[in-house]
Amino acid sequence: MDDPDIAKVQTFITPETVCRTLLDLVDIRSPTGSEAGMANYIVDRLHRTGIDAGLQLVEPGRSNAVAHLRGEGTGLNLLFTGHMDTSYSGDEGISWAKASSRKGYFAMADSTF
Secondary structure (H helix, E strand, O other): OOOHHHHHHHHHHHHHHHHHHHHHHHHHOOOOOOOHHHHHHHHHHHHOOOEEEEEEEOOOOOEEEEEEEEOOOOOOOOOOOOOOOOOOOOOOOOOOOEEEEEEOOOEEEOOOO
């Protein structure tokens, strides 16, 4: 497809960018109830791309990342939603591992995984 918008987006979404973002996200400890670090990271990334974003405080240590990308006002609204927690309490005695990548493969630096 020769859509100029797709070509423009593809200059920003590269395998390297996707890999770096994945590694950054994996390295943020975010058990249920402690998602603030993940929300801050997402809001910061959105701000750097010029998207209107902010934090919605749920309770101390828990925030949602909320962003608005305004269109022309003539189309339908679109909502993306997802979980930022890692679905465990953080008290399981599992150490947090750092992620790394080499030659397109991902690995955890801690042998407990």
